[in-house]
Amino acid sequence: MYGSNDVDNRRIHLGVPSFYLSLRWRARALLRSSFLGVFLYSAISLSPIPANSVFADNQPNNDINLNTALVLADILRAARSEIASQQPAINNDLVGDKGLGGEVVQQNVIKRLQEAGKAEPLANPANDIEAKLIKAQLESIFEIIDENQPLINKKGIGFKGFVPAVFAQLTNERFGEKVGSIAEIKVTAPMELVRNRKARPDAWEREVIETRFMSADWVKGSLFSEEADGKNGAAFRVMVPEYYGQACLACHGGPKGEVDVTGYPKEGGMAGDLGGSISVTLYK
Numbered sequence: 563m564y565g566s567n568d569v570d571n572r573r574i575h576l577g578v579p580s581f582y583l584s585l586r587w588r589a590r591a592l593l594r595s596s597f598l599g600v601f602l603y604s605a606i607s608l609s610p611i612p613a614n615s616v617f618a619d620n621q622p623n624n625d626i627n628l629n630t631a632l633v634l635a636d637i638l639r640a641a642r643s644e645i646a647s648q649q650p651a652i653n654n655d656l657v658g659d660k661g662l663g664g665e666v667v668q669q670n671v672i673k674r675l676q677e678a679g680k681a682e683p684l685a686n687p688a689n690d691i692e693a694k695l696i697k698a699q700l701e702s703i704f705e706i707i708d709e710n711q712p713l714i715n716k717k718g719i720g721f722k723g724f725v726p727a728v729f730a731q732l733t734n735e736r737f738g739e740k741v742g743s744i745a746e747i748k749v750t751a752p753m754e755l756v757r758n759r760k761a762r763p764d765a766w767e768r769e770v771i772e773t774r775f776m777s778a779d780w781v782k783g784s785l786f787s788e789e790a791d792g793k794n795g796a797a798f799r800v801m802v803p804e805y806y807g808q809a810c811l812a813c814h815g816g817p818k819g820e821v822d823v824t825g826y827p828k829e830g831g832m833a834g835d836l837g838g839s840i841s842v843t844l845y846k
């Protein structure tokens with residue numbers, strides 16, 4: 563059990579050149595345009611800059627803040643994808659030890675980031691705060707997987723409810739326990755879609771979802787960022803919209819109201835619909 567020390571000691575050698583600081587986020591956004599980010603990030607770099615965006619004020623700091631927020635969102639997404647790809651293994655009722663301990667999952671997440679060309683901040687964080695947040699997030703992933711070993715390895719039950727969204731919620735809560743005074747990561751959704759009460763949007767998130775992401779002229783995939791208060795005071799806040807893909811519809815699709823495999827009523831969503839938003843808050 564040495565997931566956290568791994569990160570502490572920087573024993574992860576990612577072999578990526580240190581060009582982080584020399585590039586502004588838009589250039590990085592282009593570099594990111596592979597893997598899952600293809601649509602999202604190309605949309606960001608091509609789309610008109612939304613009003614009240616990061617460019618409105620305090621630009622240099624907020625360029626860095628935006629990058630940090632996107633790194634945390636990338637790690638979250640890589641972690642969810644890892645749990646999604648492990649669903650068949652996790653839900654295998656015949657096998658006990660799945661070999662999916664905290665360290666294995668953490669390493670797989672790092673590998674996903676490397677393969678997507680997004681691991682460089684892990685080796686070369688932009689600043690001490692980013693380093694601390696990345697470490698806290700990787701530790702949270704490790705711990706939640708580690709603590710859920712009895713469930714994951716339980717023989718005799720197939721579906722265990724340990725789906726990416728549940729894992730993400732737990733990981734984000736753990737992250738909050740570790741570094742909540744300086745940052746928060748949350749997955750939220752439009753009010754009418756929220757399943758877990760803890761995922762309900764706060765006033766600012768709700769406003770962004772309803773007046774930006776849901777407005778007809780919002781360029782799909784564009785994020786929104788702004789200086790705004792979070793629950794611990796003044797912050798730089800970023801919302802990254804998420805849309806349903808085919809794979810999401812088994813639970814969030816139709817027929818609306820029918821109970822899905824996790825026990826929640828389905829939302830009746832369709833591919834391409836706004837399903838929610840990753841919300842990152844970086845306190846000042």
Ligand code: HEC
Nearest residue numbers: 725727728731751755756757758761805810813824837838
């Ligand atoms: C196996 C069923 C299942 C699939 C597939 C699934 N989800 Fe979910 N989703 C859930 C459950 C269960 C929750 C509530 C998690 C919790 O209790 O914290 C949830 C929560 C969410 C939330 C957070 C807000 C809330 O309602 O609590 C968002 C956003 C979301 N899902 C989007 C997606 C997207 C996008 C996909 C496809 C990439 C997807 N989901 C695939 C079951 C699923």
